[in-house]
Amino acid sequence: MTEHRQERVVRAAERPSRLVILGHPVAHSLSPVFQNAALLETAIPLVYDREDVAPDGLADALRRLAAEGAGGNITIPHKEAATALVARCTPVALRTGAVNTFWTEQGDLIGHNTDVDGAAATIRALLPVDSSAAGDTSVVLLGAGGSAAATLVALHSLGYHRLTIVARTTARAHALSERLSIPAEIVPPDAIERVVRRAGLVINATPIGLRDDALPMPVAFLPARCAVFDLVYRRGLTPWIAAVREAGHRAEDGLRMLVEQGASAFETWFDVPAPRETMWGALDAAPPTHGSP
CATH class of the missing domain: 3.40.50.720 (NAD(P)-binding Rossmann-like Domain)
Structure with missing residues (x-):
């Protein structure tokens, strides 16, 4: 049988000073809804924002966020482009060729992928x-x-x-x-x-x-x-x-994938368990259940 491997757990060395999701468009993103609920539940004094960034503005936006010590997420259409714009990618981001999560360490942006x-x-x-x-x-x-x-x-x-x-x-x-x-x-x-x-x-x-x-x-x-x-x-x-x-x-x-990649990102930024029940509740939803396969 073909060997398989589990990607190792990744944790940020520094907590972000702020959180933001970058995309174009991004107004439809539900990430701020459940991430802000999770931040409130865990008493982490940050707000998760949206920023609509056109492709030709991505490099400038990432430089600015690095200077601010920020973290966050990256969505369509920037995930693949971001791999070349961050200072370093984690092994899973390098392997997938896409960054959907980032944070700052000593002024440098680190790119990660929690979509996996x-x-x-x-x-x-x-x-x-x-x-x-x-x-x-x-x-x-x-x-x-x-x-x-x-x-x-x-x-x-x-x-x-x-x-x-x-x-x-x-x-x-x-x-x-x-x-x-x-x-x-x-x-x-x-x-x-x-x-x-x-x-x-x-x-x-x-x-x-x-x-x-x-x-x-x-x-x-x-x-x-x-x-x-x-x-x-x-x-x-x-x-x-x-x-x-x-x-x-x-x-x-893709709703479970959305919540789970967000929960993984939350745990990467803060090294505390993500309050998944609160995150689902913020979306007025619950994880689907299934019978035996």
Whole structure:
């Protein structure tokens, strides 16, 4: 069986002076909602803010935040660009090629990736199996960008190795698989039905469904007992996850991943347990529950 590895726990050497999420756009982000609730619950005297930063302003924004001793998160479309703009990346950020969490140490920005933790937590909730059973499960991943990289690393750490990537640009998917040293079958979108028909888990790591009601793939392609994970999240379920659940499949959107990556970031910044129940409560939600797989 292919070896798998767990990424080591990372903690910041210095607590941030302030917290902020950078994105473009960023007004829709729910991170301030649950992070501010967590800060209040743990009596940490900081406020978590949003900053809308266009791509051509990212370098200046990061320099300013480093001077302030700040920490925070980075979201679309800056995760991959940030890897070249921080002073140092943690091993998991280097491996994924994306930064979604940062903090300052002695005036230098450190880039990290907690999306891996969020993806792993969701996959474990959907398919609570050991590594040997995971190794027998066929997984189809849609997409080959930064989110797909984090998801592949999470799958690898959990022992999944029967992996297929469906990507419009197959060369990009091949490059991703080779860079991560995670073998995967690479197929174009016109092969999606063939590979999904044999899958035990299908994961959407594309932005399809983020801003409209488009579906990443037809629900009818899913075989019986196939679980589904959509990294996209919206208030209420994404249309795809709503349809998948109606068809009787175990399925989650990206909300657990959002909370878990945020909880991992919180624990990295402050080295205290994240109050997950409070974070979920701030979103007027609770972790989805599932029956036996």
